[in-house]
Amino acid sequence: MRYLSLLALLGISICLQAQSPLKPDTLRVMFYNVENLFDCKDDTLKDDAEFLPKGAKKWSHYRYWKKQKAISRVIAAVGDRRMPALVGLCEVENDSVLSDLTKRSPLRTTGYDYVMTSSPDERGMDVALLYLPESFRLLSWREIRVNGLRRPTRNILHTSGILTTSDTLDVFVCHLPSRRGGIRQSAPSRKQAAHTLQLAIDSLLSIRSVPRIIIMGDFNDELKGAPLKETLHVVQPGEKYPQENDQFLLDLLGAEKNGSYFYQGKWELIDHLLVSPSLLNPENSIYTNASLARIARFPFLLEHNPKYGLSQPFRTYLGGHYLGGYSDHLPIVTDIIIGVR
DSSP states (O other): OHHHHHHHHHTOOGGGOSSOOOOTTEEEEEEEEEEEEOOSSOOTTSOOGGGSTTSTTOOOHHHHHHHHHHHHHHHHHHHTTSOOSEEEEEEEOOHHHHHHHHHTSGGGGSOOEEEEOOOOOTTOOEEEEEEOTTTOEEEEEEEEOOOSOSSOOOOEEEEEEEOTTSOEEEEEEEEOOOOTTOHHHHHHHHHHHHHHHHHHHHHHHHHOSSOOEEEEEEOSSOSSSTTHHHHTTEEOTTSOOOSSTTSOEEETTTTOSSOSEEETTEEEOOEEEEEOGGGSOTTSSEEOOGGGOEEOOOGGGEEEETTTTEEEEOOSEETTEEOOOSOSBOOEEEEEEEOOO
16 A cells, blocks of 8 residues: 555656566566755765855755655656665665655655765765565665775675575675776776675685675676676676586676667666576576666656657756756666466
8 A cells, every 4th residue: 555655656657567467476676867866965975066055066955855746756767666675776876865765755655775985985985775674574784895096985885685585695886986187087987896796706605605686786887898897797688608607697687789878879778687606597596687677768767859859767966957857777677487386
């Protein structure tokens, strides 16, 4: 009943959704770069001046709560009759905005809890994981700092939880360094962040008898070429798995022809869902595959770009101009099937 009330409140018509409703034995996972979810308060320790009522973006309480409702609508639409059990988010400013999202927005009836990082990022950008405690019983969480960079970046969030099958699932949420200064010029920073992530994965492989790992995030780069693909030992759908069967990650969206981000007239796939090999075997208690992953391209998340004659994300801001949309990224989604031992 509480979810039906949420749908009514958000004005979402289920019959318009392109995906099938969740089966009882399915756990839905999503990631979403929400594009600058700032509060309206000045944080003297962060460079958040443009997102203040008197700042360049003229950020206001009205715009803030409209943004909160928009994010709620997207999460509900992805869930389609049953909320996603795990929701990775990036570009969230602080605990306050997540408390508002889970306790004061239309999501307040869903029961989400959350964990998030407290990063040294100059603008105060962080990553977070919303989770439904009945589906993911949190065991532990930590944040991993990326060192060795000229400019500090977002910490990587690592959470561990128990599923209803009693399996342990490790979830990483990340937002790799931006393209500031140019894609090629900034690539070493992303490679360093990916190396830090790989070290954390390697440590799990040494202590978990059956490592079940999901990595989701905005990588600010595609994975079909070096260096990120090599650093993280990523295999694309259709490629041959390495002989060392536990030393690679499958890019669930690697066969997608569409992108999650629109840049200079071109769609790019820079948001990713990666999983460890143990999650690919349908004989295991939980599993997934590339056919279950997708980009959520709901019509209300898109608008027409007349310059290029293509659709693009309906974003909140375009430069300094307020559009009132959702985000400059599209959400990415996968389902995990609860099998039978």
